[in-house]
Structures are given as C-alpha cells and as structure tokens.
Amino acid sequence: MAEKSKRAQFVTRTGVIAATVGSAVGLGNIWRFPYEAGMQGGGAFLLMYVLCVVVVGLPVMLAEFAIGRGTHRCGAGAIESLAPGSWFKVAPYIGIVASLMILSFYSVVVGWILEYLYQSVVQLFDPAPVGDYSARFGALVANPWRTVGWTLVFLAMNYAVIARGVEKGIERMSKILMPLLLVILIVFCVNSLLMPGAGEGLAFLFNPDFTKVTPSMVIGAMGQAFFSLSLGMSCMLTYASYFNDKMRLMGNAVTIAGLDTLIAVLACVIIFPAVFSYGMTPEAGPKLVFEILPAIFGRMTGGPLWAVFFFVLLFFAAITSTISVTEISTAFFTEQWRMRRKGASALTIAIAAVFGVPCALSFGVLGDFTIFGMTVFDLFDYVSSNLLLPIGGILLSVFAGWVVDRKFLQGQLMANHDCPRWVVTVLRIAMRWVAPACIIVIFIYGLM
Numbered sequence: 524m525a526e527k528s529k530r531a532q533f534v535t536r537t538g539v540i541a542a543t544v545g546s547a548v549g550l551g552n553i554w555r556f557p558y559e560a561g562m563q564g565g566g567a568f569l570l571m572y573v574l575c576v577v578v579v580g581l582p583v584m585l586a587e588f589a590i591g592r593g594t595h596r597c598g599a600g601a602i603e604s605l606a607p608g609s610w611f612k613v614a615p616y617i618g619i620v621a622s623l624m625i626l627s628f629y630s631v632v633v634g635w636i637l638e639y640l641y642q643s644v645v646q647l648f649d650p651a652p653v654g655d656y657s658a659r660f661g662a663l664v665a666n667p668w669r670t671v672g673w674t675l676v677f678l679a680m681n682y683a684v685i686a687r688g689v690e691k692g693i694e695r696m697s698k699i700l701m702p703l704l705l706v707i708l709i710v711f712c713v714n715s716l717l718m719p720g721a722g723e724g725l726a727f728l729f730n731p732d733f734t735k736v737t738p739s740m741v742i743g744a745m746g747q748a749f750f751s752l753s754l755g756m757s758c759m760l761t762y763a764s765y766f767n768d769k770m771r772l773m774g775n776a777v778t779i780a781g782l783d784t785l786i787a788v789l790a791c792v793i794i795f796p797a798v799f800s801y802g803m804t805p806e807a808g809p810k811l812v813f814e815i816l817p818a819i820f821g822r823m824t825g826g827p828l829w830a831v832f833f834f835v836l837l838f839f840a841a842i843t844s845t846i847s848v849t850e851i852s853t854a855f856f857t858e859q860w861r862m863r864r865k866g867a868s869a870l871t872i873a874i875a876a877v878f879g880v881p882c883a884l885s886f887g888v889l890g891d892f893t894i895f896g897m898t899v900f901d902l903f904d905y906v907s908s909n910l911l912l913p914i915g916g917i918l919l920s921v922f923a924g925w926v927v928d929r930k931f932l933q934g935q936l937m938a939n940h941d942c943p944r945w946v947v948t949v950l951r952i953a954m955r956w957v958a959p960a961c962i963i964v965i966f967i968y969g970l971m
C-alpha cells in the first residue's frame with residue numbers, strides 16, 4: 524500500500540482524457556496521416572485505417588489499459604508482477620527501441636514546425652510574397668544547419684519539460700489548447716471546402732478506390748493506427764498505471780480513438796482540397812503538409828496570424844505526444860537501471876539527438892544515403908511504426924488475453940459498470956485471437 528500511495532495519479536477524468544488524448548493527438552494525425560493517405564490512395568487507406576483502429580487498435584489499447592491500471596506499474600514492472608519471469612518482458616524492450624526511434628524522427632518534424640512558426644512570426648511584420656511553396660520547403664530541408672539546429676532546439680525543450688517535471692503544467696495548458704486546436708481545424712476545413720478543387724479533394728478522401736488496396740498499404744494503415752493511438756510500446760499502459768480505480772477504461776478508449784480519428788480526418792479535409800486546387804500531388808510523402816499549408820495560409824485574410832496560431836497549437840499537440848514518448852525510456856532507465864530522473868531523461872534526449880541528426884539530414888545532405896532503399900528518416904519511421912509497434916501490440920494483446928487471469932481482465936474492464944459481460948467476452952476474444960491474427964496476417968500479406 525505504501526508504495527501505491529507514493530505513485531502519482533490522475534485525479535480527474537478530464538486530466539486522464541487530456542493526458543491520453545494529448546499523447547495520441549499529435550503529428551501522427553496532422554502530418555503523418557495525410558501524407559500516408561496521400562501516398563496510399565486516399566479513401567481506401569482511410570477505410571483500412573478505421574478498420575484497423577476498431578479491430579486491432581481498441582483491443583490493444585484496452586489490453587494496455589487493463590494491465591497498467593490493474594498493476595499500477597509501468598511496462599516491465601507490470602508484466603513482471605502479473606507473470607513473474609515471463610518472456611513477455613521483451614515487449615517493453617521493443618517499446619524502448621521504438622520510442623527512441625520515434626523521438627528521433629518526430630523531433631525533426633517538430634523542428635520544421637518551429638521554423639515555419641518563426642517564419643510566420645517574421646511575416647507578421649514583413650508580409651513578403653511567399654513564392655514557390657515546394658521550393659521553400661526544399662530550401663529549408665536542404666539547409667543542414669537550420670534543420671539540425673531546430674531538431675536539437677526541440678529536443679532541448681523536451682528535456683527542459685521532462686527533467687523539471689513540469690509536464691503537469693503542459694497538461695493543464697493542453698486542456699485549453701487542444702479544444703482550441705479542434706476549433707482552428709474546423710475553421711481551416713471551412714476555408715478548404717470553399718476552394719475550387721474541394722470536390723476532387725473530398726472524392727479522393729471519401730471515395731475508396733479498392734484497386735489501391737495493396738500489401739504495403741495495409742501494413743501502412745495498421746502502422747498508422749498504432750502510431751496515432753500511441754499503442755504497442757507500453758505508452759498507454761504506463762499512462763493507465765496512473766489512472767485511479769474509478770476511471771472507465773472502455774469509455775476512455777472509445778473517446779480517445781474517436782477524437783484521434785476525427786482530428787486525422789479533419790486534417791485531410793484541410794489538406795486534400797488544397798492539394799487539388801493548387802495542382803499539387805497527394806503522393807508527396809512527408810513533405811506534403813509542409814508544402815500545402817503555406818498555400819492555405821497565403822489564401823486566407825490575415826494569413827500569417829492564422830499561421831502563427833496554427834503552428835503554436837500544433838507545437839503543443841506535438842510536445843504532449845513527445846513527452847509521452849520520452850517518458851517510456853526515461854521511466855525504463857530510472858526503474859531498471861536505477862538512474863536518477865534527470866540523468867535518465869538526459870540519456871534519452873542524448874540518444875534521440877544522435878539519431879535525430881541523420882534523420883534531419885535525410886532530406887538534404889544525406890538524401891542519397893539509403894538503407895533498404897529508404898533514407899534514415901524513412902527507415903526509422905517505417906521500422907518503428909509499421910514493424911516494432913505492431914509486434915509490441917501482439918505481445919501485449921496476447922499477454923492480456925492468454926497469460927493474465929480472466930478474472931483480472933474482467934475486474935478491470937467491468938469496474939464501474941463500464942460495460943456488460945458480453946462486451947468483455949468479445950474483447951477477450953479480440954485480444955486472444957482477432958487482433959494478433961490480423962496483425963500476423965497483415966505482416967505476411969505485406970511481406971509477400
């Protein structure tokens with residue numbers, strides 16, 4: 524008991540929702556989802572994505588929630604306490620590797636956001652014509668000093684937040700800023716819907732073309748579901764270990780998945796009409812959003828001001844996500860290697876900085892340096908989201924479905940009249956069979 528009372532807990536339901544939604548909603552929704560959907564055929568990708576969220580994402584999220592809340596321990600500790608000596612302890616290790624990779628490339632993208640924010644602020648005072656959008660992005664990423672510089676600046680900011688333990692302050696702010704983000708996204712949607720190419724953009728997004736369903740697309744949709752819902756590396760498990768016993772796991776999971784998907788769709792409703800209006804191509808990849816946004820702002824009255832708002836909000840959405848990513852390895856280094864919190868977060872950030880540099884250079888100096896045909900950036904993105912997270916997801920789902928006592932799972936999921944018994948039965952089947960089987964089938968299909 525003594526140990527339990529020392530542990531931090533989220534006190535209110537809004538606190539829980541803010542932290543978990545803060546982790547889930549980030550660049551995954553606004554940057555990664557549109558670029559993946561754009562590369563993989565739009566509507567068909569969206570449909571596959573939603574299927575993956577429901578069939579694989581929700582069961583894995585509830586598995587993580589139940590294990591975390593039921594033990595009030597994080598990753599390795601939770602598995603050790605439920606099944607001492609079990610080899611499922613590799614799951615959190617996979618999570619550490621994935622978290623370090625994600626932190627590395629994610630920080631590069633936040634670096635681009637910081638540069639755009641800076642440029643928008645400058646534009647407020649000096650409204651120069653914007654010029655050619657792709658050229659502008661190209662110039663930024665080809666400049667090694669700027670991209671590496673911003674990446675490191677962001678990692679340093681992340682360190683300052685984590686090491687000083689001011690996450691709570693960030694969380695409190697994000698309770699105000701996340702709803703604002705939703706509002707600004709809706710304003711931008713209206714703006715995009717009024718563009719001449721809107722119909723084409725919406726058709727691309729909502730009219731699935733089933734010839735686009737390919738192995739790589741299905742793997743991409745599943746990886747995106749894991750990435751966007753922060754699943755597969757014990758992140759939600761760790762957050763759930765801070766839930767109190769009154770929280771409703773099922774209700775929270777559905778809220779998180781719903782909001783997360785909504786924001787991803789809104790981002791696409793902003794991006795694709797603009798893509799078609801400006802005669803750009805949806806297959807641009809990671810740079811898509813960064814080439815389109817300036818065009819969108821350029822068209823709005825008070826554009827630079829909107830841009831400043833937008834990039835500030837996006838920055839907050841991103842930092843609440845990176846905090847949760849950083850937390851994974853920081854918690855691991857403190858608990859398993861008995862490091863102090865400051866040292867553990869410094870180590871995490873240092874590793875991310877070392878790998879962040881080649882990621883940052885992947886669009887310029889290191890553009891021709893490829894491994895398995897991918898730049899370092901693409902490789903980190905692909906391996907972490909499309910391989911490591913789903914593998915971690917299988918392990919956590921199988922662990923909750925097969926290894927953990929059925930009563931334990933029922934107790935967690937049915938607490939507070941959250942859901943009737945039959946739902947638990949369905950979920951348990953999903954954890955034992957459906958989710959792992961889907962992930963394995965998608966892997967086999969994708970690797971063919």
Ligand code: TRP
Nearest residue numbers: 547549550551750751753758844
């Ligand atoms: N979900 C976040 C996003 O969409 C990224 C993220 C935060 C994440 N924590 C995670 C991804 C844990 C995988 C695992 O931007």
